[in-house]
Amino acid sequence: MRAARTGAARARRGTPIAVAVGGLALAASVLVQTVPATGLPPAPADPSAGTGRGTAAGVSADRVPGAGRARPAAERERCADGSDPAGSLRPSAEAGPAVRRVREAGRLVVGVDQNSYLWGYRDPSSGRLTGFDIDLVRAVAEDLLGKDPEIVYKTVPTDQRIPAIERREVDMVVRTMSITCERLADVAFSTAYFEAGQQILAPRSSPVTGFDGSLSGRRLCTAAGSTAQTLLEKDARGARPVYVRHQLDCLVRLQLGEVDAVMTDSALAAGQAAQDPSVHLVGEPLTVEPYGIAMNLGDEDLVRRVNKVLDDYRRGGEDSPWMAAYNRWLADKMEIAEPAPPDPVYRD
CATH class of the missing domain: 3.40.190.10 (Periplasmic binding protein-like II)
Known part of the structure; x- marks a missing residue:
């Protein structure tokens, strides 16, 4: 099913958060428990510092390309038997x-x-x-x-x-x-x-242009256990991966100058770019996820x-x-x- 995008202006939900925080305040009204993380790969010890693509024509500076259906340039994964991993069981209202x-x-x-x-x-x-x-x-x-x-x-x-x-x-x-x-x-x-796709998030002042040679020697952050980690373990384009527990931690490290770029889902990156307008997506989505x-x-x-x-x-x-x-x-x-x-x- 396809729904045509309405041209009506939509009211904003408030001022974007300009600086990311590592953990947001807990509220007593909602019960939240935390499952501890284990087996987190250590970040590289190299202390060297480093600090894209501009917005596409017709795209405002506070919006980033994304996908409810991912962009067709990226390849969709197929399992060994040729099946689509997104294939699931047919719906049923029965209570088992x-x-x-x-x-x-x-x-x-x-x-x-x-x-x-x-x-x-x-x-x-x-x-x-x-x-x-x-x-x-x-x-x-x-x-x-x-x-x-x-x-x-x-x-x-x-x-x-x-x-x-x-x-x-x-x-x-x-x-x-x-x-x-x-x-x-x-x-x-x-x-x-x-649907989203893995993509690179970098400061607007950065020479990083996407998942390419511009990452060589640079520190590239992503969450441990993510599909981005799987990609980087196969080919990091010369980048030095830095793994963290939560994807937002990458934005914090980027703001502190501790990493040079972030690899994450384009949909998550939309939220991070909304939090910090000094960063943006560069290059094209690498996957359909x-x-x-x-x-x-x-x-x-x-x-x-x-x-x-x-x-x-x-x-x-x-x-x-x-x-x-x-x-x-x-x-x-x-x-x-x-x-x-x-x-x-x-x-x-």
Whole structure:
């Protein structure tokens, strides 16, 4: 389904946060627990300092290119058998053992981020977790538990998303998590609810022009356990990777001059550029990465139920809940010609 972008001006949601912070204040009104990070690769010890592409024609300075459907120049991953990793189980409203477990507990436990502006972050004025991913969490919780559901948010570092699911510390993770062939061996995914792609974020004054030779010898930051780390382990273009627990930590290090550039999803980069207008995306997206809701491999009925929620979330074109969330959080920060959710892919 494709929804034509409306030309009406949209009111801004407030002044962008100009300087990133490593951790936003916790609020008593929302229960948030943190899953500790382990096995974090150390950052390179080299102390040398270093401090792009301009905005495209017709793109305002406070917006960055992004994708509800990723740009076609990048290649979509295919698994060894030729299948699309975003293929999931067909939707169903039946309540199997996993759905009953959530209902008997009377609450939904979800792994989220609280530091990704626009996606999952704490609103400093209210202290509430909010963002595109959080809107989706609430839609799932209301379907499973009814009106005013109890949701337990657990903040999980990037490299602890899969372990938290495997240990059943959470019922699901909704945290801009890319569906990949490698991850399908460890967790189950819903159908895709957004698409982005790995891209380079750099200061506007930087000579870095993208994922190319301009990175040679420079410190390139990304989150441990991310798809960017997997790419850099294969080919870093001569850059020296620096791994951190949370993607926002890369922006902080960039602001402090401790790294020269960041590799992250273009959708996350949109939030970081909104926080700090002195940085921008450079080069083209390197990948097509569908975001999905991750669940335990044994919870097939929950996967099908979530896919039913996503079907409803996409339905309605311009009036769909997906478009409402897009307009609320992303429309004035991402340049998408025809914003629309990815079409679902089913493997059964």
